[in-house]
Amino acid sequence: MDLTVGPLQFFWSADRWSAFHAGLASAPVDRVVLGELVCSKRLPFFQDRIPEAIATLVAAGKEVALTSLALVTLKRERKATADLAAMGLAVEVNDLTALAHLPEGTPFWVGPMVNVYNEGTIAWLARRGATRICLPPELPLESVAQLARAGAEHGVAIEVWGHGRLPLAISGRCYHARMHGRTKDNCQFACEDDPDGLDVKTLDGQRFLAMNGVQTLSDSHACAAHQVEALAEAGVDALRLSPQSRGFDRICRMYRQRLDGDLCPDRMVEELGRIDAGMQLSDGFLTGQRGADWSGARQPDARPLDA
Template structure:
């Protein structure tokens, strides 16, 4: 099973962004998707660094892809989406409007924000040119298996969410800007102050969600630590890890060891908590009654 890294969902300083991908070049991952997924206003801060990062990763033997935005609403965003197909690397589609800008004979991959919930959607995307699909993280194991079965006849690689805060929703409004009394057009990039998102509590003080500019994320970090054998048996070809600012290279090493059979699920859980103290875990979408449920070791 491959180990992949998905696009960074957060807004980091350009120097931190570059250093992160330089470190990934030496990490035991097979594939990296990068670029701006959440908010196009962030792109000018690091856009000129993307070609160098792609080259560094490719020279290190990684398969690379460039992500599309999750929500395209403005003309400049349509122009930027059109330009992705001209970069000479695979495009990961996270909004189906991006397909209008990808030539019919150009292979592409599909990210987890596209709702691939059934065999019909999967086969349609494969016929359109998709070679890899990262399934939405809210699918249960039974659905993952059914889609893996459908993918066999289409020569598709099926990827599942392996670690990280789950992307739940994208909005036209910016939560960070609103919290600071600003408009979206004058947000002053408040999300930069929260490199892993800002925790949202209920009215009685219980952790509930995480906000990241226009994006809503889970408060917990989903982890497939205890489902890897079941996912491999189902036919899953790749496990996706989502970037975070604390302890990510150590987390990659731990997942690699787990995939290689040299680390147990309990050992992986301990390694995640050692690398990112205070990190709460969940796997309920894969195997539970609620997404927030956790089947592994208690904190």
């Protein structure tokens, strides 16, 4: 297995965006997907930084793809999506609108926001030109194994969500704006204050979700530390790491060491705790009763889920 860095889900300043992507050039990852996934209103703030980031990453030997938006409704969003096809890079389709603009036979990647649940869908996407598919995070390990086999059969690399807050939902409504009593068109970019999303707790104060503009994420960071062997066994080709504001370079190195067999899961979890002591982890979509579950919590000395 190798490593893919997914598109940044949050709204960072242009300078921070540039510095982050420049830093990935020296990270032990194989490919990077960049661009705006969540909200088209953010794109103008860093759009002119994209060519330089691409040049730096390509020069460092990384494969690079551009993501489409996850939900395309407006005319300018359709235009931006159509323009992706002309950028000369692989497009990662995260809304099928992007596929409508790719000439038949053009190779493309498929992101985790596209519903790929079965062999028939993989076969159809492969015929249409898909070469790489990151599966939706909610799939259980048994399905992942079936789909990895189908991917191998059709020459499509299969990726699984390896690390980071899980993208659980996307809406036409901006929750950051709504919280501040504003509409989406007049949002005043409230999401910029929360570089990893805004924590959403239950009425009992239990950490549960995170708000990121029109997107809703899990509070917990998905973490494949305990799943690496099972995923390799299933035939998965890559793990996807989703950017976060703290310690991301260390996270990339840890997953690299974990894949190389140089770091055990417990030690890795301990080190993740050093980056952010409050970071909750989950891997329940793969092997638990529900997405929020964490297999580490079943070990006697580990932190309970809602500690």
